[in-house]
Amino acid sequence: MEILRHVVVLIHITGFALLFGGWAVEAFSRRFQVNQVMNAGLAIAAVAGLALAAPWGISYDLNYAKIAVKLVVLVVIGALMGIGGARARKGSGAVPSGLFWAIGILTLLNAGVAVLWR
């Protein structure tokens, strides 16, 4: 069970890598769009994160306050990406810069919460 949990953590972190990596490519190329890699990364991180939110394959207690914060931040990221994607379909493709930067900062915040809040 423990090894299976580690595999799910790996999948979860891969989702984070795709979300943040997809966002970073947009930031560096100054395109500021919500792309398919970001959407896939968010979905993977969400599904694997929810699986990890249940206490299986571990011998310690989960920090549910931390998990709740991560879930709320994830929902906000998802809402911002939804708004961004809808605007992109209507117009040039770029999302408002405040919204774009918020997606990246909140993604990094969630990784920070995961790693720093013990």
Ligand code: HEM
């Ligand atoms: C964009 C959203 C998210 C990002 C960037 C993210 C990032 C990460 C990272 C980098 C880790 C590894 C940290 C470590 O093991 O020390 C992690 C672990 C974890 N995440 Fe997330 N996460 C996100 C969303 C979620 C959500 C929505 C949940 C649950 C509802 C969640 C639950 C967990 C749990 C329980 C662990 C610990 C796994 C374990 O040690 O057994 N995450 N997350």
